[in-house]
Amino acid sequence: MRPDEGYTRAHARFRARLQRRPEEGGARRTMGKRWFLWLLLIFVLINSPFLSHAAIELTNTGAEYHFGQVKSPPRPLEWRVLKDTHFEIYFYQGLEEVALRCRSILEEAYNRVYPDFSGFFTINRLPPVRVILFASRRDFQNAEATGTPLTATPEGVAHFLVGRLAVICQPTLRDLRGVLIHEVTHIITLHPFRNRFLGSGGQPPDWLVEGLAEYYTPEESRFPMREGALRDAVFREKLTTMDQLRSVRGNLDYAQAWALTDFIAREYGNRSLAELLKEFFINGDRDLTYQKVLGLSRRELWENWRADLQERYQAGRDAPPITSQYEPWIAGYGQQMRAVPAGEGRIVFLSSHQSKYFDLYLWERGKIRRLTEETVSAYTVSPDGGEILFISDKEGENLLYRLETVTGRITPFPLALGNPVEVAWSPTGERLAVTVNTKGDTDIYLISLEGEVLACVTGGEADEMSPSWAPDGERLVYVSEQAGFDQLYIWDGKKNRLLTSAGTHHREPVWGEDGRIYFTFGDRGYYRTAVVDPDEGKTEVLSPFQETLLESYPLPGGEILSTVYRDGTYKIYRWSPSGPERKG
């Protein structure tokens, strides 16, 4: 082809049109539309699942582009569907009992949420909601059904345009209930307005969308540290504005969204929530909407809510902050959690220092070594500190792995039960207490070091979790719910008995070498370290600090390692109930 033939007939037509004057129907008249079309094309491409997607190919095989990571299911999944009046539950092998459990949770969610929004469905009924269950985060992330990027880390997603949601089966029944009800609320509240998302009118702010989902989630199923983050922000005067809450991202935003929705429901009734949502779709997030439904301006609502929060969170306000006496035990290293001694002065802990997820790290005489390069959700250290058993979902399902601390060698642990959630190594070294979730709720089993089941400690319909061994290796303390609060129970080798009964939560017990049980005590976002006598059940709060302290582990000599939440970060502190050592 000659160079001067580089213009085709189509191009010549376009050039000719450019040469015409606008009043003659020239290009200027249509250029605005043309650019709009191009912008829409770019928008479509930007929103395609892979940013490097070929412009001209709309398949999603992974062959369209040179680089980029792709979803690769770690194992074959045999999908089934369980159909009901309001829901269709999609699940695969190993989740049969969980799917049946989900059916009742979903009906509970429907009955909890639907009546308040039934007015949205007078003309069009809500079609059956499709619920897709995944056994692990890895299965979830590698599934096309989620519609999320490979690296996204939500517990579930709701595709309200098509009435479909995908959730990860949570470690506990409580968490699963929370995630399911949260996501179902999204579908019930947003699906009726699916056509408005692309049309005229307004959009609801995220604080109401997520706030409704959190509000309808039962209190005991709400992630506890969301309220912890809210309390911390109230103390620090770091509440975000209504404008900022149009976009909800982290824990604090979710907590604020819940608190604001809860405030409106308390002050104006549940009916106002549906009205507010509907008005947002008509008029948008403007003063007019608030005036019409609540009778006050947006600013006034924010100020009233803020005053309510100041009143709500009083506990611990006057206590000294831990930072006035102690420094974080390790500087840097991102989010840090669950520090446990590993003998000879070594400490193992979880950190998100070099990953979006938590890995195991070993602290030894001031030096820190990364032990794993995969997500670790729980772990236990052998009595001599030479080995660590940890749980990871790197193969798709949750599995136990054995790690040699010195060499770093990792081998699979042949556990006879599926879906381990927690593990605790007996102080005598010859058996394990493993929390597993095979039927929707967690139970505790005794397991040999060969992976065989020795005994079932608990097998009830509620969650039983967080086992910790007594120093003699014969008894266990664990957590289970009783009348709406988490309580400590003791298993003495034969029988289980309730140890605590106060009207607050008792979590994360650790049986100390001094014979006392250390645990996390509190509710409403304020958790402290406490200790209880295993025989008499007498409880004493140890931490005098303003901050929430989690996962406390007593060290020989009286000091305690705790995870402290402060200003959006979790750091490990080493503190003493008798106060800091004074030097000089």
Place this chain on the structure above:
Amino acid sequence: MKNTHCRLLPAFLSFFLLFSCVTPTGAEEVPWEPYRPRLETEYIIPVIFYDGTLYALIYGRMSSVLRDRELQFFLWADEEAAVFNYVLGYTRHHGKWSTGVNLYSMPVNIGPVWASGVWENQTGLSLLAAYRRTNETRLTFRLQWEKFSPLYKASSFPEDPDEGTVLGWEVKAMKDDFSFLAQKGTRAYISLGGALPLFNTGYRYIKVEEDWRRYYPLNDRVSAIFSLRGGKIWGDDYPSHRGFVIGGIQQANMSGLGNLVNQGTLWALADSTLRGYPLFQFSGDGFFLGNLELRTLLYPSSYYGLNFFGLLGTVFLDAGQIWKDGQALSTCPTAAWGGGLKFFLGGLLVGVDYAVPMDPAANPRWHLSLGEVF
């Protein structure tokens, strides 16, 4: 007769027992059923104007519940310009395999985002398959029939665009375990492809291409990136405007191997980067390119601390050579060094580089880039 009945009785009983098993009365009843995929509409976005002439743009997506079947389509009609463009893609996922078919007719820009090289109209059909071994590694296959005709050619573009039809194929092995936050990993592929003169198509050639990029974190802020890239086309019958072109930055799309429509968008990695030289400076049927870049995060103090804004500084050395019909196209050393800044804006990298060619006759140049160059 009686004996006959006696002999037939066991046969009747067997027959009855055999067919009574068809009804699984004894089997365990389960309340679920196997999943069967079926396409449903997810959404359709129609944008339609009519002011005497019709402009319509429609984007739609259909999928099965588990999205193991997906259909996306895009239609663009402009009555005044007598344009009717469409792209339709159907994907099927089955375990680690994904297969897809695309049908398209669309004007496409072959060149970087901000500088048209060649606009051509492409109509074709592509069959794709990928074995997704892991998240980081995959083996892909492509068979594609395409008819193309030029719409526009930039004056700086060195080759005259062809009008023709090609039946291309490609097999490619790919690895990408790069982590931007850790500034660590490898991006690499090796590809064998070409075209066959079947079904009345006019091109016949074989192409081999490789790309290898390695990222070394030196500390929390500083990383070194090393890149080697090369390719060779055997056979004279290839569309000359789809050969190898180097020069400038983010010379995307130019050297799509058997990958005929290697249409990177704004975020695609550059196919070649030879800073210090103008776009489309060199074109040929064989090339080699190497890059070394030292990258420092100036703000914030760690990649894990990146939120909306970040600033990076770079120093680099680029070098390459290109051959056509066995002849090197440049006798001077085609190499350049320089430095630059990269702005991280809400996930999008915007880069400004200043490159000084080693060739004393050439002048230093500024280069703008969008997205990751490496």
